[in-house]
Amino acid sequence: MTVSVSVTQRLGDFALDVAFEAPSPGVVALFGPSGSGKSSIVRAIAGLSRPEAGRIAVDGTVFLDTEARLALPPEKRRVGLVFQDARLFPHMSVETNLRYGLRRAPAGERRIGFDAVVAMLGIGHLLARRPHTLSGGEKQRVAVGRALLAQPRLLLMDEPLASLDAARKAEVLPFLERLRDEIRLPILYVSHDWAEVARLADTLVLLDQGRVIAAGPVADLAANPSLPLAAREDAGAVLDGTVAEHLDARGLTRLDASGIPLLAARLPHPPGQRLRLRIPAREVSLAAEAPRLLSVHNILAGEVAHITPGHAPGTALVAVRVGGVTLLSQVTQDAVSRLALGPGSPVHALVKSVAVLRV
Incomplete structure (x- = not known):
């Protein structure tokens, strides 16, 4: 099973021309500087924009194939979206927000249960509260839960922690690790924070100016001295x-x-x-002979x-x-x-x- 993306798209003065494939399930991280095309790829996969040419498929389901003149509408792709801002319904309780996601799930395909999601994300004590009473980290955990309960084929997370301070990020990251390890689902994760990517990703796609520089297991790319990651202070x-x-x-x-x-x-x-x-x-120091x-x-x-x-x-x-x-x-x-x-x-x-x- 794979996530396969190959698209070309002109967006004003910006040209997107990317192709990558990653094993599924697992976390595929899109990493690169601002303006490298990360969010444009997310929009193309979700069906929020239409590439001029390309093919997108997730675990055998084809979302887009321009040669075959196939383009599933967004609602048929069953993609769960989590953005930088949680986008919860302010007039609903946490529980009602979560059950809204569950109502969007196709009949007979509810593999991920309400109680399991609430327990995994540690939000049981929040169910009666309204979004305006939640911290930023709590809002994001609820947003993830709502997206999961819609029973998506793919979870797209576009800078989900970017608006949080260090303490709130530290609060949410363990729950995202549990999501990665316990819910066998392909996840596309967009971030400009290398520490997040290094902690969560299985596959890394390095982007710059709308192109893929390299793609592969995060451990392989992190240790490749010829890639831009090696030029970072935290290499x-x-x-x-x-x-x-x-x-x-x-x-x-x-x-x-x-x-x-x-x-x-x-x-x-x-x-x-x-x-x-x-x-x-x-x-890491080096020695020609084993020291004592x-x-x-x-x-x-x-x-x-x-x-x-x-x-x-x-x-x-x-x-x-x-x-x-x-x-x-x-x-x-x-x-x-x-x-x-x-x-x-x-x-x-x-x-x-x-x-x-x-x-």
């Missing part, structure tokens, strides 16, 4: 990990990240819990995959392949020369336990 590897055990006497947590054992400062998550992890490139008697807990043997110039003068970004994962290390050009590094060189990546971060 680094994004990994999927599982809590293996807590070493309480040492104040550490042992993680399994795609078969790579990592030690992190003690995390507040139970053994077996899956986590999205980030290791910043600036926190260091404060660094993670000394990982690997080999150099790529070396590219860093975003600052005199620096380099080194991609190091360690087992099944790729780490990025931000070092000086002098360090590359002194260690005689090149593609294929054996090297040890040194990662402090406090640098293994839960996204």
Whole structure:
């Protein structure tokens, strides 16, 4: 099952020409600067605008095929939309807003139940309240619930957290993770916030000026030194990990990240819990030989995959392949020369336990 999008569209002076495909279910994140075409893609998928040419299909249902002269109207596409502003009905209670979504669901296709959505989003205590009494984070959770209860084929989330402050974002993100993990539904997520994307996305589509720069698993693109993500101040590897055990006497947590054992400062998550992890490139040092008697807990043997110039003068970004994962290390050009590094060189990546971060 896939989400497949290929469209060209002229919008005034802006030209959209994109094509990508992603596994379904899962979260597909559209990421890029303002004006790169993210919201235009959302509108085309939802049927709110009509591309001149292209094809859009979700899990075998064709929304648009200009060659076949097929274009489903928006209401037939069964797309759930969540925008930056919650757009709740102000005269209705939270419960009535939610049940409005349920009434829009086709008869006989109510796979996602009211009680399950309320429990998953933690909004049971809000049901009798009106939207004007809710915080921004609470409004967005209700908006997500209403969209889910319409039983969509696809959930489109266009900058859903952009209007929230850091505290409210932190409140909502765990619920979006539960949505990703518990409701097996394709989700297209638009954001300009890399931390959100790194935490939620399975597939990443990088956009610029109406074109796709790259598309693929978020871990692969985050660790690719040739992409614009590597030029960011917060460049680094994004990994999927599982809590293996807590070493309480040492104040550490042992993680399994795609078969790579990592030690992190003690995390507040139970053994077996899956986590999205980030290791910043600036926190990874390199050594030609395995050092001894260091404060660094993670000394990982690997080999150099790529070396590219860093975003600052005199620096380099080194991609190091360690087992099944790729780490990025931000070092000086002098360090590359002194260690005689090149593609294929054996090297040890040194990662402090406090640098293994839960996204």
